[in-house]
Amino acid sequence: xxxxxxxxxxxxxxxxxxxxxxxxxxxxxxxxxxxxxxxxxxxxxxxxxxxxxxxxxxxxxxxxxxxxxxxxxxxxxxxxxxxxxxxxxxxxxxxxxxxxxxxxxxxxxxxxxxxxxxxxxxxxxxxxxxxxxxxxxxxxxxxxxxxxxxxxxxxxxxxxxxxxxxxxxxxxxxxxxxxxxxxxxxxxxxxxxxxxxxxxxxxxxxxxxxxxxxxxxxxxxxxxxxxxxxxxxxxxxxxxxxxxxxxxxxxxxxxxxxxxxxxxxxxxxxxxxxxxxxxxxxxxxxxxxxxxxxxxxxxxxxxxxxxxxxxxxxxxxxxxxxxxxxxxxxxxxxxxxxxxxxxxxxxxxxxxx
Ligand code: FES
Numbered sequence: 001x002x003x004x005x006x007x008x009x010x011x012x013x014x015x016x017x018x019x020x021x022x023x024x025x026x027x028x029x030x031x032x033x034x035x036x037x038x039x040x041x042x043x044x045x046x047x048x049x050x051x052x053x054x055x056x057x058x059x060x061x062x063x064x065x066x067x068x069x070x071x072x073x074x075x076x077x078x079x080x081x082x083x084x085x086x087x088x089x090x091x092x093x094x095x096x097x098x099x100x101x102x103x104x105x106x107x108x109x110x111x112x113x114x115x116x117x118x119x120x121x122x123x124x125x126x127x128x129x130x131x132x133x134x135x136x137x138x139x140x141x142x143x144x145x146x147x148x149x150x151x152x153x154x155x156x157x158x159x160x161x162x163x164x165x166x167x168x169x170x171x172x173x174x175x176x177x178x179x180x181x182x183x184x185x186x187x188x189x190x191x192x193x194x195x196x197x198x199x200x201x202x203x204x205x206x207x208x209x210x211x212x213x214x215x216x217x218x219x220x221x222x223x224x225x226x227x228x229x230x231x232x233x234x235x236x237x238x239x240x241x242x243x244x245x246x247x248x249x250x251x252x253x254x255x256x257x258x259x260x261x262x263x264x265x266x267x268x269x270x271x272x273x274x275x276x277x278x279x280x281x282x283x284x285x286x287x288x289x290x291x292x293x294x295x296x297x298x299x300x301x302x303x304x305x306x307x308x309x310x311x312x313x314x315x316x317x318x319x320x321x322x323x324x325x326x327x328x329x330x331x332x333x334x335x336x337x338x339x340x341x342x343x344x345x346x347x348x349x350x351x352x353x
Contacts, residue, residue: 046118056118063111070103194243201227202332212330221286222247244274264323271322275343278315
């Protein structure tokens with residue numbers, strides 16, 4: 001019987017008996033993934049012809065020569081364009097050094113790969129896997145060593161030493177764990193609240209001038225801080241960083257407000273936290289035509305007229321909205337603080353305070 005006919009017979013018996021139903025539900029799946037074996041060996045041109053072999057030798061040498069030229073060029077550039085106060089020299093130094101070093105490294109790398117692929121021996125070699133379990137002799141020798149170490153150190157015999165060692169090992173990690181308490185002051189609920197309170201007037205940043213609804217035309221954007229935020233205050237920067245708001249006016253008919261948020265805007269004027277919910281960069285760009293707010297750090301994009309939902313980028317949550325209205329003098333005021341924490345997520349953000 002030829003090898004081929006044996007193979008065909010084996011295959012057909014494997015197909016016929018792929019599943020064996022032998023007394024009940026037992027299923028035997030024979031050789032579900034067949035070993036594909038090695039691909040047939042392909043003889044390289046450099047093995048067949050001396051001409052190609054010599055060409056490959058020249059190519060590899062050429063690549064190494066390019067590497068030498070590149071490195072020499074980098075050295076020349078280093079001494080010819082020393083780092084100085086002259087910016088153009090610094091620029092040339094960086095550029096030429098980079099080019100020279102790139103050529104130096106690339107020439108060696110590509111040359112070595114080309115050498116290995118075209119000229120070094122091209123035989124498929126397979127290595128049998130050995131058992132990961134050690135031989136019985138090795139295992140017995142290891143146990144012997146452990147027993148000898150036990151005897152010599154007296155570990156089981158000297159109870160006092162053994163117990164004090166256990167105690168020291170148990171206590172040893174505690175100072176490291178206690179140090180975790182010094183990671184910083186507990187922020188308490190400061191991450192959940194900002195300077196905004198019911199009735200706080202909206203003021204322009206950085207002048208602090210309070211702003212009226214009539215000052216805002218459709219399409220305009222203002223960076224806003226709470227009125228009364230005092231720059232002399234020690235906490236000024238922290239409070240400003242949490243309370244900063246973007247104020248935008250759009251055509252009220254374009255706003256898609258949820259039932260719950262109807263009444264949070266005033267005649268198309270909406271106020272959203274300026275602090276990106278990704279990692280807290282200031283959302284700084286407003287695209288008037290599309291009503292998109294963009295965070296320049298990682299391009300998170302928020303849809304202003306749809307509750308500042310995230311429409312692109314890594315931010316996971318919409319920008320929190322500040323409910324606003326006007327007071328009797330027409331000044332814009334906050335109806336309350338933000339109703340959710342502003343800025344990026346923190347570990348217990350979802351826990352209600
Ligand atoms: S901080 Fe805004 S996208 Fe990353």
